[in-house]
Amino acid sequence: MSFKRRFKIFSGLSAGVILLFAATLFALPEKSIHIDRFIMPDTCGECHTKIFEQWENSMHHLAHKDPFYSRVSQFFRKGLKDEAEIKEAESCVKCHTPVGVLTGFPKKVSDDLSKTPEIATKGVQCDYCHSAETIKRMYNNGLVVKPGQGEDDPGVKFGPFDDAEPDFHEAQYSKLHTESRICGTCHNVKHVVFGTDLETTYTEWENSPYNSKDPKKALTCQGCHMYQRPGIPATGSTLRPENPGSATDDSVERPHIFTHFFVGANALVPGKFNGENKNQMAIERLQNAAVLSLDTSLVRQKKLNITVTNTGAGHSIPTGVGDLRQVWLEIIILDKKNQKTFQSGVLDAGRELPEDAVAFRTVFGDEKGKKVINIAKARKVIEDSRIKAKQSVVKTIALPFVPQKGSIVTIRLLYRSMPRKILNMIPGEPFEPMPVVEMAKVQKRI
Ligand code: HEC
Ligand code: HEC
Ligand code: HEC
Ligand code: HEC
Ligand code: HEC
Structure with missing residues (x-):
């Protein structure tokens, strides 16, 4: 049995075990993935130039470095005595530094974050989202991520196309990537012990008229947030025109390439990292x-x-x-x-x-x-x-x-x-x- 095959069976088993416990709010200690298996966003950007530039200095890229997040999380952690409260205050890295948590460091907010490996400082990144296979729970980042073996053997990148044939990595159609759920598992936050709903963006969407069986009314997170580009706010009250183009510098033309600016309402932080265009796009989104x-x-x-x-x-x-x-x-x-x-x-x-x-x-x-x-x-x-x-x-x-x-x-x-x-x-x-x-x-x- 090849190593890869054995690995698949092993991870299948461990996923099953994790599922058994999925009903509990406590995250089980999961086996770390070796950090060398993840590929730097810059490498993806060598071919996916435009997508990389859009994602660079987005709030996803900045999720770990964002000074407002960093200072607020350190401030909340300080002086806590209650076990349950400490558990919650330590858990922030799960979404803000997800590659770090998956590969073993940092595990908590009070770790020495100056030792965070470079790739993990890049927040919510290409190889994290595009190696996501399934979801084990719809809150507190339940993505099950299976990266390849690094640049020499990048493995499968999941996306919206069923006919992509890149030579660097394998490509596979993933329904999950076309659904709001891939966003929702991080955009629904529960207190890890008390279960209090701290953020409910996905649930709010799920209960909204945009979660409709009628394709004319249905609109996913991607339908607004991954259609936006400068001058085109792509909200529920504006047009959301397609963005024709190609996914790399020299691949086939497609009717729509999903944009990766991931703009919400933050009109300050991207600009502190040379992402001024995203500040402006946040303003355009808010105005519509x-x-x-x-x-x-x-x-x-x-x-x-x-x-x-x-x-x-x-x-x-x-x-x-x-x-x-x-x-x-x-x-x-x-x-x-x-x-x-x-x-x-x-x-x-x-x-x-x-x-x-x-x-x-x-x-x-x-x-x-x-x-x-x-x-x-x-x-x-x-x-x-x-x-x-x-x-x-x-x-x-x-x-x-x-x-x-x-x-x-x-x-x-x-x-x-x-x-x-x-x-x-x-x-x-x-x-x-x-x-x-x-x-x-x-x-x-x-
Ligand atoms: C937060 C998760 C997330 C991150 C981070 C992310 N992507 Fe994507 N990407 C998606 C989703 C979701 C889609 C498909 C959207 C759909 O079909 O509704 C997509 C689509 C794509 C596609 C298919 C072409 C297209 O745009 O339509 C490529 C290529 C791609 N991403 C590359 C990248 C690269 C390169 C990076 C890093 C610079 C990146 N992605 C970062 C979630 C992500
Ligand atoms: C389940 C994933 C998840 C966890 C765990 C999480 N966050 Fe977040 N956090 C998010 C998302 C998603 C946003 C963006 C929401 C928004 O823009 O309003 C966010 C945004 C923030 C912001 C706003 C940053 C800014 O620049 O405006 C702060 C501050 C923050 N989180 C602090 C924390 C702290 C402190 C913890 C731990 C106690 C934590 N987060 C745990 C997902 C998470
Ligand atoms: C050597 C060039 C190259 C590099 C480097 C590269 N890709 Fe690609 N990728 C491609 C090509 C070519 C396609 C096919 C585009 C098409 O068919 O429109 C593609 C397609 C994709 C797709 C769409 C898959 C689908 O079936 O929907 C995703 C997602 C993707 N790449 C993610 C990544 C990520 C993440 C990285 C970095 C880990 C990366 N790529 C690095 C060339 C590359
Ligand atoms: C109909 C279009 C539309 C859809 C669908 C949509 N959004 Fe938004 N989103 C917006 C607009 C407009 C804003 C700016 C106003 C606001 O902050 O609520 C926004 C803001 C945000 C923000 C920043 C909020 C803040 O104040 O910090 C986040 C995070 C976000 N969206 C995530 C999501 C996620 C995750 C989904 C899917 C579950 C989603 N959005 C679906 C239009 C949309
Ligand atoms: C791995 C967890 C994760 C996934 C998956 C994820 N996000 Fe996020 N997202 C975050 C975090 C964490 C932040 C906040 C970073 C900060 O403010 O410091 C964020 C921020 C955002 C923002 C910017 C909010 C603002 O205040 O401007 C938008 C928009 C957004 N996400 C949309 C999406 C969409 C759309 C998807 C699905 C394609 C998605 N996210 C998937 C974790 C995630």
Whole structure:
């Protein structure tokens, strides 16, 4: 029996054993894969030039190096005493440094991360996603990844084509790669001990109208996020034209090549690593995600009705780390003389958002239901006021007075990746200001 064949049987058996335990939340210690089996993204980029350039400095490439992630995860880990909380705070590397975890180092956040092997610092990368065979659970990164034996024997790369015949590596059609599930297993995060839903992007999509049996309505994660390119935001409310071209510099022309920018809403971090175009693409995505409408018919009763509709996202707005992301309404009323008579949701001099702003978010609580900011302590979801896909939320604003005739009401829906208050708690070099992006705006004269 050849080594490869024996290896296949062995890994088949171990996958079976792991499946038996899949129902438990605790990750079993898995056998490490030798790091030399993974191939550097740069090597893939020698042929897949454009795809490499798109992925480079994307949030997937930066998942390990992202200074916001690194500093927040170290901050959350510090000072914990509870066993269960420590377990969660150590687990972040599973998605942010996945090649490291699979190949043995780092295993936890408190490891000496300066010793992380170079390939593992490259975050969510080519050979990780394209060596993924199956999924063992739909949260906390359940990808079963079987890379080849390194550059001399790269093995099979799975993708959307059933007729690709590259000579460097083998290629195989994989249904999984065409489905939202391949994204969802990392984009659904549960507390490793308490089971609290910390991120639910996949579940939000699964429960949305985009997860439809009708092919005219169905839209996967890839259908928006892997159609985007500069100037083409590819959201639910815009056209999503195909991207004709070829997968390498000299292979066949195909009607659509999936783009690999993996842009969400982060308009700061890619730019810190020469990925300015991705900051701009995040802004374009946010500007095509939601619409606002304002009803002033009850203004005599000192009321404004504001409707926010999620027209462009395939999940809630905000999604992902909904406890950190800030999406809120800024409301300003100016009288006829241009004097401000009312404001809500205006950042203060320290760039903090006032507590009473109308915000859309998730809030986590401890066992008593008291708000916590450290996800390691999150035992419950105590608030989820986000705007679901294709749904509207109406907010009624009580005004302290009846605005004069001729006043102008301006409402803006704003986005910021992280609250100033939390960034200010993190020791060390102060963080630079985060961009505030205007997602939508409406203005009306009373
Ligand atoms: C997060 C996982 C992920 C990462 C990282 C990733 N890809 Fe992909 N890639 C996909 C998926 C998923 C598809 C297919 C999308 C579909 O069919 O809906 C794809 C498609 C492809 C294809 C087929 C051609 C096309 O684009 O349509 C090639 C080639 C490819 N990727 C190469 C790469 C290279 C090279 C890198 C690194 C520079 C990379 N991928 C990084 C997930 C990933
Ligand atoms: C020597 C050139 C070369 C290198 C290096 C290379 N590829 Fe490819 N790859 C190709 C060619 C050619 C195709 C076929 C393109 C087509 O048919 O449109 C391809 C196809 C693919 C596909 C699509 C497979 C399918 O069936 O859908 C994926 C995924 C892929 N490569 C990933 C990778 C990854 C990951 C790496 C790095 C580990 C890599 N490639 C390195 C040349 C290369
Ligand atoms: C191995 C786990 C993993 C897989 C698989 C994965 N992602 Fe991600 N993704 C991450 C992590 C971790 C981040 C966050 C990095 C950061 O912000 O530090 C991320 C970030 C993103 C972002 C950027 C978010 C922002 O704030 O701008 C988008 C968009 C995204 N992923 C889409 C996808 C899509 C689409 C797929 C499937 C084709 C996918 N991801 C598959 C782990 C994964
Ligand atoms: C209908 C188009 C569409 C689909 C389908 C879609 N997204 Fe998005 N996504 C968006 C838009 C628009 C935004 C920007 C608004 C926002 O942040 O929600 C976004 C933002 C994101 C972000 C960044 C969120 C943040 O605020 O940091 C991530 C991560 C993400 N998407 C992942 C996914 C994953 C994973 C899937 C599939 C389960 C998916 N998306 C499906 C349109 C889509
Ligand atoms: C199951 C996979 C997974 C695990 C485990 C995980 N994350 Fe993430 N993380 C993600 C994804 C996916 C995103 C992108 C979501 C978004 O953009 O809102 C993300 C984004 C982040 C961000 C936002 C980064 C930025 O630049 O805006 C921070 C901070 C973060 N994670 C911290 C943590 C910490 C701390 C832990 C461990 C306690 C952790 N993550 C564990 C998948 C994971």
